[in-house]
Amino acid sequence: MMNSKAQLAVDVIAKVAEGRLTIANTTKLLNKSRRTIERYLQKYRKIGVQFIVHGNTGKAPANRTPDQLKQTVQQLIREKYYDLNLLHLADTLETNEHIVVKRETLRGWAHDIHHVKRAKRRRSRVHKRRERMEAAGLMLQMDGSPHRWFGNKKSCLIAAIDDATSELFAEFFPSETTEISPAGVRYIWLREKMNTAALRLAKLELLPKSA
Template identity: 35%
Template sequence: MTLYFMSDRELTRLEVLRDLTSGRLTVAAASELLGLERRQVLRLSKAYQQRGATALISKKRGRTSNRAAPAELKAQALDLVRQKYADFGPTLAAEKLREVHSIYVGRETLRTWMLEAGVWSDRQKRRGRVYQPRYRRECVGELIQVDGSDHFWFEDRADSCTLLVFIDDATSRLMHLQFVQSESTFAYFNATQRYLEAHGKPIAFYTDKHAVFRVNKPGGLHGDGMTQFGRALKALSIEIICANSSQAKGRVERANKTLQDRLVKELRLAGVSSMDDGNAFLPSFMADYNTRFAKAPFNDKDLHRPMAPRDRLDEAFTWRAERTLSQSLTLQYDNILFMIEPSEFAQGAIGRRVEVVDFPDGRLEIRYKGRSMPYRTFDKLRRVTETAVIENKRLGGLLTLIRQSQDAGPPGARTSRGPKRRDQTNHMFGVG
């Protein structure tokens, strides 16, 4: 081995040891120059005196690295990872390869192989986009985050259902919780009405882009870009703001994760197995949760506004649709034919737009100029089991509906434009 193959560090050691051997340097000075302990300097000096410069060359020079595994081993390990451990991290995958398949590969070696093969991503790529945190609002009632969480809240004791969560942005305080069948307009009508009766009107609700809160199709409902829930809040002078991402409403998203852990266990311990019992249990749970996790607001002012005399919640939280009253005093709504009782007032509404007001409790009114008109109904989705008694002038319209129902085949769902009625009680729209 010639000096040409020595590394820079080895050449530096050679110069220092020459000076030490010739007496130009002391052992202490050589130790300081080399950054080694006195014992190591003496060991190197002895080896240099016995074998010359070759004693300073690393014994590992020219040997095959123990980490250079054969190509067959690498291919075998990666095949097993793809087949059985695709979602495993390098550490756990290396353990399984060793324990189950007797393949001994270091975790860092396996990590490198998985990165090269695209089976694993480094920490920076896994972390994804970093969102700038948004500061809390200053006052209670300034911004209320709203979301629905579908989950097996009662585990195997009942079917899955949805928990509607209202949380204050300024304090992370749970303002209202309610179990419902689904995240529907009528469910939000009922829950929001209870919220307003308990706390008053906030400045704004902060939601996602669920169809209850935002018309996601161009030229949707009434063409004005406003949903039934949005119309109800506008009537009450409450703003609704839709977040662009789930991260933007992170407080309610994090609260959902906490609730899916803590609330499920508390319901189990309390022996609660139904939505009704769960809703009765929620107030005490909310009080305990807020004691543990709620924060103090930056400003003690409460921005909830009291309900005004003109704020009629029963009227605001209704599903409303407009129809044109025909010459035979009939109209269709959600595949039901409504026949208005003849009167002088009803005659004045012929050819005009009348309003169908669908209440969460199942009541339904047909109004013209704010006045309700009595009616009878014929459901074209139900089978006719009795002889229909109807005036001759309405017979044509009824026969047309029956023909359309027969052409459409067996009874099916209601119209797609109608409301979802799982959370509406005592309504007339059951399918026969």
């Protein structure tokens, strides 16, 4: 003999089969997933009203305690659904076993028996590294760091790194505004280059000349 819940399911599925109810509305009436409703409908067309009885045969009672439910689910994971990830497992338990468990609860139960199979993720695309610039000064990568570097007055440390040589150039400015343009940083780079060249020239002039 069917209980009121089973009788409701039979009546509703019969109306779906007759075209009087949509599957979308049925999922709300029975509080079941679309996949479960489609399975009910398929069985109803094969064996009639017995689909609801046949579907529940051998299943644990709905009023089982949390511990009993946990043991049932864990046994199903070990013996039947060991190759499923958690997302697929939750859907399969509802569809095949009429067991609905909150995802976090199911995760905890699965982890208790060391079932930690995860959903497959797409392999991330490998990004090809950009080649460095061929010559110094072609690309300067810059960044600003506003801070109270000297007392209460706020200033900004602008740093630039040469893409080709990895040489670092930096200077303090009053603030990080539009006046600190790439041209200004370029000027710093050129000035440093000129200073370096002048220093090298001075060193060469100090070297003893050969006879």
